[in-house]
Structure formats: structure tokens, C-alpha cells
Amino acid sequence: MDCIFCKIIAGEIPSTKVYEDEQVLAFRDIQPAAPVHILVIPKQHISGCGAITAENSAVVAHIFEVIPQIAKQEGITDFRVVSNQGAEAGQTVHHLHFHILAGRTLKGMC
Numbered sequence: 689m690d691c692i693f694c695k696i697i698a699g700e701i702p703s704t705k706v707y708e709d710e711q712v713l714a715f716r717d718i719q720p721a722a723p724v725h726i727l728v729i730p731k732q733h734i735s736g737c738g739a740i741t742a743e744n745s746a747v748v749a750h751i752f753e754v755i756p757q758i759a760k761q762e763g764i765t766d767f768r769v770v771s772n773q774g775a776e777a778g779q780t781v782h783h784l785h786f787h788i789l790a791g792r793t794l795k796g797m798c
């Protein structure tokens with residue numbers, strides 16, 4: 689599958705990992721939009737928020753358990769979590785990911 693995040697999971701493309709377990713990988717965004725900009729992804733390929741179902745949502749719950757651990761590790765208490773679904777919403781990589789943004793005052797929603 690021609691998916692850049694699946695290639696990162698497979699180790700075919702390098703990344704700066706900040707967290708990894710059996711289900712999830714988190715790494716620094718290559719084009720940070722804030723001083724802290726981390727992407728949290730499931731190791732299972734899910735194309736985006738629009739493809740979450742009762743069958744695959746357990747990993748999403750797990751991601752939201754991992755996010756506070758990453759925040760603690762990064763020393764941040766205030767942060768934003770964003771996931772874009774579809775081109776109009778700004779999705780450029782079609783593998784489910786949650787952006788963690790922090791380290792500056794974040795304004796607006798878009």
C-alpha cells in the first residue's frame with residue numbers, strides 16, 4: 689500500500705519517535721506548526737476519522753489513553769488534539785492521525 693505512515697511504521701521511512709507500543713506509534717511532525725507537534729497514529733491502516741467503526745475503534749480509545757502519557761513526557765499540560773478528515777478539512781495523509789499541538793498560544797479553530 690502506498691501509504692507514507694504505513695512506511696514509517698514499517699521503518700522504511702525514518703521518523704523521530706516519541707512513543708511506541710503494539711498498537712500505536714507517535715512521532716514528530718516533519719513540518720511543525722507549533723513548538724510541540726506530534727502525530728499519533730494506529731499501526732493498523734485506517735484511512736481517517738471517517739473510517740472509524742465499532743470494529744476498529746478500540747485503537748482510537750487507546751490513542752486517547754496514550755495522549756496524556758505523551759503530554760506528560762513532553763512536559764505539556766495545555767495542548768490541542770486535531771484530526772482532519774478529507775481534503776477540504778486539510779487531510780493530506782490518508783492514514784488516521786491525531787495531531788498534538790502545544791508550546792504556544794493556539795488561536796482559532798482553522
Ligand code: AMP
Binds near residue numbers: 717
Ligand atoms: P494532515 O494534513 O492532517 O493529513 O497531516 C499530515 C501531517 O503529516 C502534516 O502535518 C505533515 O507535515 C506530516 N508529515 C507528512 N510526512 C511526514 C513524515 N515523513 N514525517 C513526519 N510527518 C510527516
Ligand code: ZN
Binds near residue numbers: 691
Ligand atoms: Zn497507512
